[in-house]
Amino acid sequence: MERHGSFVLQGNIIYTPDKDHFITLKNGYIVVEEGRISAICATKPAAAAALPLKDCRGKLIMPGFADLHLHAPQYIQIGMxxxxxxxDWLNRYTFKEEPKFADPDYARQIYPLLAEELADCGTTSASIFATIHPESTDILCDILAQKGLRTYVGKVNMDNNSAPALTEDTAQSLSDTEAFIKKWHKHPLVKPIITPRFVPSVTAGMMTGLGKLVREYNVPVQSHLSENKGEIQLVKELFPEDQYYMSVYDRFDLFGTTPTLMAHCIHLSEEEIAIMARKDVYAVHCPASNLNLASGLMPLRRMLDAGVKVVLGSDIGGGHTLFIPHEIVRAIEISKIRSIDHPEEAPLKLCEAFYLATKAGGSFFGQTGSLEPDYSADFLVVTLPIFQQDRTIEEQLQYFIYHGRAQDIEDVYVQGRPVKHTDKPAV
Ligand SMILES: [Zn+2]
Incomplete structure (x- = not known):
């Protein structure tokens, strides 16, 4: 009888143990026991005798993708x-759409579509902004938990410079946030993350309260940093006493006191990059969004060289796709464009970009994002067309990343449980 989340899979295994190279195994075996990877082997392991064997020969088996920055309510405004x-985009679109989530029924209608598409695209881990609304944020968490996706979810805090319908009372926002943390912080898959929208949207009073929650409950933080030059100027006007944009978060214990994700990080000086590295703050690169909103070209190579942890995010609706392979390609393309004027910044290699989207991103959640023993069994089975069968596994991955589609992802597992399953006959 099948033990819960225990089985053996045979297929073309590929993963990146570090950013500089792939490990591949043709028709190798991956042994999953109680939701964790217990072994990766070239020959049939002894354990396979006692466990069900799933035949995925000729298909790729790779870690699930980690999307470290997206806005759940913006699912309805992609491309607008x-x-x-x-x-201007925030004022014209986002701040008009997000108030709709004051209605829990609207959240119940929209959020299942997002959860479904995340799983379809092979995203097994994600860090998500909800809205200011506690009830809708709980609904989002329930839906993600039911779907079985590994996620951080933030109830957004906004009490300054926002549309009236999105401007919270500071004390109420803090008490709603505390209640949200208490409700979710022991959940095995869906966890709370402190989420001030960005510096222009929050007062010093709000940040003081959020910093207190960070210390008291030891919860991580996510926000935005240095995305757009107009935004940076606004932060300078609002907090003239702080040396850098990041100094504002830092002053309130929202910058590396606990694990911290900062989206974009485009217009940073060498000193600011060094501070991020020293404080171990993750920079979430969102290539599609940065191009769509003409925000700028993130100096990714400089950040990696300085020791900053860089990961990837779809940033819908600034971004227009949840399919992380598209972000992998755009990250590489942006690095190539930068290298034209900055020859000292070597373009990103595919294995590096794949690493950012899997093991580096997964590290924010614990042991996920790689196919190594003791890692959570969070992985994908990907079908390939017949004309790719004679290629090396690395070439097969190149094909999938550049030309694959979500439909090519046949199965998606989180903790050894299927969150997407397509019934196709074995090869
Ligand atoms: Zn964002």
Missing amino acids: GMDDQLL
């Missing part, structure tokens, strides 16, 4: 307003 830059 792409002629604008950040601040």
Whole structure:
């Protein structure tokens, strides 16, 4: 009888133990016991005798993708307003759409579509902004938990410079956030993350309260940093006493006191990059969004060389796709464009970009994002066309990343449980 989340899979295994190279195993075996990977072997392991064997020969088995920055309510505005830059786009679209999530029924209607598409695209881990609304945020968490996706979810905090319908009372926002943390912080898959929208949207009072929650409950933090030049100027005007944009978060214990994700990080000085590395703050690169909103080209190679942890995010609706392979390609393309004027910044290699989207991103959640013993069994089975069968596994992955589609992802597992399953006959 099948033990829960225990089985053996045979297929073309590929993963990146570090950013500089792939490990591949043709028709190798991956042994999953109680939701964790217990072994990766070239020959049939003894354990396979006692466990069900799934035949995926000729298909790719790779870690699931980690999407470290996306806005759940913006699922309904993907592709809209792409002629604008950040601040106009927020005012013209986002701040008009997000108030709709004050209605829990609306959240119940929209959020299952997002959870479904994340799983379809092979995203097994994600860090998500909800809205300011506690009830809708709980609904999002329930839906993600039911779907079985590994996620951090933030109830967004906003009490400054926002549309009236999105401007919270500071004390109420903090008590709603505390209640949200208490409700979710022991859940095995869906966990709370402190989420001030960005510096312009929060007062010093709000950040003081959020910093207190960070210390008291030891919860991580996510926000935005240095995405757009107009935004940076606004932060300077609002907090003139702080040396850098990041100094504002830092002053309130929202910058590396606990694990911290900062989306974008485009316009940073060498000193700011060094501070991020020293404080172990993750920079979430969102290539599609940065291009769509003409925000800028992140200096990714400089950040990696400085020791900053860089990961990838779809940033829908600034970004227009949840399919992380597209972000992998765009990250490589942006690094190539930068290298034209900055020859000292070597373009990103595919194995590096794949690593950012899997093991590096997964590290924010614990042991996920690689196919190594003791890692959570969070992985994908990907079908390939017949004309790719004679290629090396690395070439097969290149094909999938550049030309694959979500439909090519046949199965998606989180903790050894299927979150997407397509019934196709074995090869
Ligand atoms: Zn964002």
